Amino acid sequence: MLRNIERNTIFKPIWHCKKRYVCMKGSAGSGKSVDTAQFYILRLLSEKGRNLLCVRKIDLSNRNSTFAELQKAVTRLNLNKYFNITTSPMKITCTLNGNEILFGGVNDDKQREKLKSITATNGQLTDIWVEEATELLQSDLEILDDRLRGVLPNNLFYQIRLTFNPVSSSHWIKKVFFDREDKNVLCHHSTYRDNKFCDAQYYERMERRKEIDPDGYRVYGLGEWGETSGLIFNNYEIKDFDTKIINFDDFRIGQDFGFNHANAILQIGIKDGDIYICSEIYLREKNTEDIINMAGDLPKDIPMICDSAEPDRIITWQRAGYKARAVYKFDGSVTYAIDWLKRRKIYINPNCINTISEISQWHWQKDQNGNYTDSPVPFNDDAMAALRYGCSEWIPKKSVENNKKTETQYNFSFERKSTNNIVGGGKVTVV
Numbered sequence: 456m457l458r459n460i461e462r463n464t465i466f467k468p469i470w471h472c473k474k475r476y477v478c479m480k481g482s483a484g485s486g487k488s489v490d491t492a493q494f495y496i497l498r499l500l501s502e503k504g505r506n507l508l509c510v511r512k513i514d515l516s517n518r519n520s521t522f523a524e525l526q527k528a529v530t531r532l533n534l535n536k537y538f539n540i541t542t543s544p545m546k547i548t549c550t551l552n553g554n555e556i557l558f559g560g561v562n563d564d565k566q567r568e569k570l571k572s573i574t575a576t577n578g579q580l581t582d583i584w585v586e587e588a589t590e591l592l593q594s595d596l597e598i599l600d601d602r603l604r605g606v607l608p609n610n611l612f613y614q615i616r617l618t619f620n621p622v623s624s625s626h627w628i629k630k631v632f633f634d635r636e637d638k639n640v641l642c643h644h645s646t647y648r649d650n651k652f653c654d655a656q657y658y659e660r661m662e663r664r665k666e667i668d669p670d671g672y673r674v675y676g677l678g679e680w681g682e683t684s685g686l687i688f689n690n691y692e693i694k695d696f697d698t699k700i701i702n703f704d705d706f707r708i709g710q711d712f713g714f715n716h717a718n719a720i721l722q723i724g725i726k727d728g729d730i731y732i733c734s735e736i737y738l739r740e741k742n743t744e745d746i747i748n749m750a751g752d753l754p755k756d757i758p759m760i761c762d763s764a765e766p767d768r769i770i771t772w773q774r775a776g777y778k779a780r781a782v783y784k785f786d787g788s789v790t791y792a793i794d795w796l797k798r799r800k801i802y803i804n805p806n807c808i809n810t811i812s813e814i815s816q817w818h819w820q821k822d823q824n825g826n827y828t829d830s831p832v833p834f835n836d837d838a839m840a841a842l843r844y845g846c847s848e849w850i851p852k853k854s855v856e857n858n859k860k861t862e863t864q865y866n867f868s869f870e871r872k873s874t875n876n877i878v879g880g881g882k883v884t885v886v
Contacts, residue, residue: 460497460532465649466490469641475603476478476640477616477664478588478632482678484647484657491584492524493532499554500537504611506575507556507582510599512808513530514560517545521586524560553577561595562806569628570598573677574882581611588617590808592693593627620776622679623815646678668832670818685818685827687793691801693811698733698804700754702726708759710779711837712768715739719837720723720753721810723845729800730846737809753777760844782844790829792843795850810838 463486469477479487497716499505503745522545529547539548547556555575560566574580583599585591596615603613617628632640647653647661665672674681699705701732703724710720720736738746755776761769763781772779785791803811813835819827831839 460493461652462493463490463645463650465645466494467645468496469643469868471615474636474639474641475609475613475615476632477614478628478640478642479616479618479619479645480633480643480678480680481618481645482647483620483675484650484653484661485645485678486647486652487645488520488524488586489528489652491586491616491618492521492528495556495582495584496525496528496532496534496538499549499556500534500551502878503552503554503610504578504608505554505581506578507554507584508573508580508599508602509556509558510570510583510585510591511560511587511828512595513562513806514558514566516560516808517558517586521584522547525556536698548576561591561598567595570602573602579605579607581607581613583615585615585617587808588619589622589626590626590811592805593631620674621678621680622812623684626680631678644678648677648722657708662833668834669821671816671832671834674816681816683735685821686815687817687819687831688797688801688814690797690799691803691814693803693805695805696731696802698722698724698731700724700757703731704759705849707845707848708753708757709841709847710759710761710772710841711840711844712740712743712762712765713837714742717809717837717873719809719840720746720750721807721841721845722753722757723842725846725849726747728841729802732801732803732807732810732842734804735810736809737838743768747772747775758848760847762840762844779867782847788847789831789843792847792850793831796842796846807838810842813838 466487479491481487495507501506509517509525511517511520525547526540529535529540537549537551539550545558548554553576555577557573557575559570559573559747561570580602583603585596585599600615602664603615605667614621619628621629633642646799647657661676665676670682670685673679702728706722706724708722710718712718716739718738718741722733724731724733736746736750741749755778757774757778759777759779760778760782761772763784766781769779769781803814805832818832819841820830820832822828833869
């Protein structure tokens with residue numbers, strides 16, 4: 456049935472591991488997600504009684520990640536006749552033994568409660584694959600861990616696999632799984648250089664990043680834990696909070712346009728001088744009309760402050776009924792906005808996974824002597840740009856004459872007719 460299966464041997468120690476926790480830390484392009492998908496297809500094909508739950512922070516993110524990789528693995532192994540795949544709901548069933556692959560998320564209480572009751576048709580859940588595991592809170596993993604319990608047949612065992620880029624050395628995953636000895640944990644490391652299927656252009660891209668963004672290369676090229684030194688923001692907190700607009704002193708939408716890099720839209724509130732990032736839309740390879748159609752209930756009566764570099768796209772949003780306008784920029788406006796943001800607390804709703812990813816690794820550039828400069832690294836900063844734009848009208852303007860801040864206070868111009876609305880349009884996310 457199966458012949459000449461091509462695999463990256465860097466992952467060989469994992470294939471026969473029976474430990475409860477397998478933590479696959481690695482660079483972008485290392486092949487860890489591809490190998491994991493292929494591994495689970497082979498496991499469920501050969502071991503009756505195995506059922507897999509695939510988890511992302513936001514459940515729908517599975518469609519373009521775990522679900523897509525598993526489908527590719529079935530096709531690549533020429534096993535289509537042994538698996539039944541449905542897209543709504545997402546589900547993969549092995550027709551030989553009834554083993555199932557299910558999908559879920561932990562983005563809110565509703566999704567978490569759904570996971571607590573999710574069951575396979577035949578047997579118990581035995582395996583959990585958490586993709587982009589750094590998106591999850593430690594409490595999210597504990598909910599998942601609680602699902603794997605009960606007596607299994609002698610040939611089966613429970614296992615949770617985490618796959619992720621190590622974005623920050625302060626992340627709870629490092630503390631829980633890497634900084635202590637545990638006989639139940641296997642920690643694994645891989646990079647794009649270990650991936651024999653990696654193409655030449657990707658190598659060139661990574662070499663370029665090594666020169667331009669050595670700290671980012673450390674994480675996404677070498678698969679090493681991101682350093683906290685040189686980070687631009689340390690004044691943020693990830694927490695659940697009520698996103699109803701009535702709770703804030705004022706409210707804005709910030710948008711950084713993109714296509715190949717992300718188009719980021721953030722809904723942002725301000726309360727007692729602190730910033731609250733309530734929701735995000737984060738999309739790649741979508742034109743403006745597509746994004747507008749996918750924006751859902753993104754409020755049209757809230758000012759939307761956009762990147763001034765693309766006036767045509769601003770006009771498109773205006774014609775769609777949004778209060779879109781260009782951000783005011785001046786020489787040094789980026790560092791000026793950063794300085795303002797660093798002097799207050801930034802609260803981020805846990806569903807803003809891409810914003811969290813960016814802010815946790817956004818850092819200052821280094822000069823040729825290895826010293827940090829006052830310029831941010833121009834990589835993975837789309838949500839950070841949207842944050843600056845959204846807050847720009849709350850930042851006191853600089854005096855052109857004496858380079859001092861004016862005494863002007865926040866310009867709260869929010870229309871109270873929207874104060875009972877719940878923030879909308881924040882469920883679209885692509886990583």
